[in-house]
Amino acid sequence: MERRKVGILGATGTVGQRFIQLLDQHPWFEITWVAASDRSAGKRYADAAKWKLDTPMPARIADLVLQPNTPAANTGDVPKIIFAALDSDIAKELEPQFADAGCAVISNSSAFRMTPDVPLVVPEVNADHLPLLTKQAAYTSKSGGYIVTNPNCSAIGLVLALKPLEERFGIESLFVSTMQAVSGAGYPGVPSLDILGNVVPFIKNEEEKLQEEVGKLLGSFNGNGIDMLPAKVSAHCNRVAVIDGHTECVSIKFKKPVTREEILAAWAEFQPLAQHHLPTAPAHPVIFTDAPDRPQPRFDVGAGNGMSTTVGRLRECPLLDWKFVLLSHNTLRGAAGAAVLNAEVLAKMDLLPGKHLHTKTGAGLAENELVNA
Numbered sequence: 211m212e213r214r215k216v217g218i219l220g221a222t223g224t225v226g227q228r229f230i231q232l233l234d235q236h237p238w239f240e241i242t243w244v245a246a247s248d249r250s251a252g253k254r255y256a257d258a259a260k261w262k263l264d265t266p267m268p269a270r271i272a273d274l275v276l277q278p279n280t281p282a283a284n285t286g287d288v289p290k291i292i293f294a295a296l297d298s299d300i301a302k303e304l305e306p307q308f309a310d311a312g313c314a315v316i317s318n319s320s321a322f323r324m325t326p327d328v329p330l331v332v333p334e335v336n337a338d339h340l341p342l343l344t345k346q347a348a349y350t351s352k353s354g355g356y357i358v359t360n361p362n363c364s365a366i367g368l369v370l371a372l373k374p375l376e377e378r379f380g381i382e383s384l385f386v387s388t389m390q391a392v393s394g395a396g397y398p399g400v401p402s403l404d405i406l407g408n409v410v411p412f413i414k415n416e417e418e419k420l421q422e423e424v425g426k427l428l429g430s431f432n433g434n435g436i437d438m439l440p441a442k443v444s445a446h447c448n449r450v451a452v453i454d455g456h457t458e459c460v461s462i463k464f465k466k467p468v469t470r471e472e473i474l475a476a477w478a479e480f481q482p483l484a485q486h487h488l489p490t491a492p493a494h495p496v497i498f499t500d501a502p503d504r505p506q507p508r509f510d511v512g513a514g515n516g517m518s519t520t521v522g523r524l525r526e527c528p529l530l531d532w533k534f535v536l537l538s539h540n541t542l543r544g545a546a547g548a549a550v551l552n553a554e555v556l557a558k559m560d561l562l563p564g565k566h567l568h569t570k571t572g573a574g575l576a577e578n579e580l581v582n583a
């Protein structure tokens with residue numbers, strides 16, 4: 211099968227490098243275009259990027275030349291599928307330009323996550339929100355472009371654990387306290403003298419994003435927009451001296467009495483994408499460990515190729531109903547892997563740019579094939 215050509219915007223950064231790692235051998239997508247800041251444009255990828263992953267930089271990518279970062283400034287072919295890993299302010303300016311030029315922009319940034327006509331999606335949780343993209347002006351104006359976003363890295367791990375619980379028991383309120391890895395701040399990120407032997411109890415805008423994104427992700431698509439989940443959510447976000455993997459301590463109040471066995475069954479049976487055979491989807495999005503001292507970033511961050519959330523320490527909460535600890539990989543499941551999985555679902559729903567683009571709404575496929583179990 212011929213692979214679809216894709217580009218990466220912000221290709222030299224922490225998340226951009228993860229995109230390269232995940233897409234280099236991808237069966238459906240082929241990287242043909244990379245771009246970053248004006249500082250990097252015109253350079254070979256190998257000369258512009260400080261490669262920080264423990265797998266080698268793919269030789270073919272090393273020789274790609276970084277292109278200008280707007281569609282207008284490009285003289286050659288810009289692929290119709292763009293994975294974007296830009297800071298929010300830059301994303302705000304650049305992503306709409308690519309959507310207006312007819313590209314599917316699969317974005318990591320927070321810039322448009324809460325925009326009413328932009329889907330904010332974790333496929334196992336709310337793939338049925340994706341048809342919202344057909345309301346965007348770029349799409350309806352027949353350029354066929356659009357923006358789809360994935361959530362904040364802490365929100366992704368959290369909603370994977372919450373979705374099966376919300377479906378079965380209903381969530382009334384939620385308290386979450388995070389311990390977030392330094393790679394979440396990009397490269398070079400947090401200065402070593404600030405974080406070594408230390409905990410920083412502040413990540414700008416993080417608590418606000420986590421609180422509001424959970425409501426949209428667990429909300430429902432009403433045909434025109436998203437009705438937010440009305441649960442109360444309170445978040446504390448902390449930076450800790452871990453390289454990869456965000457750990458979160460979660461306490462929940464449910465709408466009805468729930469047993470430990472029912473919670474464990476909800477997690478174990480949560481496999482909403484199992485029948486779709488998506489290359490990046492983990493077999494088990496939520497993995498429970500009953501070891502008393504797990505999950506831990508050092509041992510569990512790679513679960514499901516970095517795409518599963520590991521949950522553990524499930525116990526009764528004297529304030530709310532139940533509490534547990536979860537861990538997920540912030541640059542894989544929390545960023546690049548999430549975006550690649552979004553693109554795989556869009557491909558399955560026939561919503562990626564192609565010859566049928568303007569006749570498809572994605573609605574039938576969302577309802578019939580990608581509903582969450």
Ligand SMILES: NC(=O)C1=CN([C@@H]2O[C@H](COP(=O)(O)OP(=O)(O)OC[C@H]3O[C@@H](n4cnc5c(N)ncnc54)[C@H](OP(=O)(O)O)[C@@H]3O)[C@@H](O)[C@H]2O)C=CC1
Pocket residue numbers: 219220221222223224225226245246247248249250251258279295296297298300318319320361362363393394395396397398540541544545
């Ligand atoms: N790190 C993480 O765990 C997660 C990050 N995110 C989000 O993903 C986005 C990227 O984060 P991250 O990879 O960590 O950031 P980095 O700082 O590591 O990388 C930033 C990238 O943006 C490029 N860039 C900078 N300025 C411009 C510009 N004016 N035009 C085009 N490209 C530019 C840089 O290129 P150059 O090399 O040329 O400077 C680099 O490729 C952010 O919005 C972040 O919040 C989301 C989830 C998790």
Ligand SMILES: N[C@@H](CC(=O)OP(=O)(O)O)C(=O)O
Pocket residue numbers: 298318319320361362363364390391393394395413416419540
């Ligand atoms: N802010 C997160 C990374 C992230 O996901 O950010 P954003 O919500 O801007 O994508 C962290 O530092 O760990």
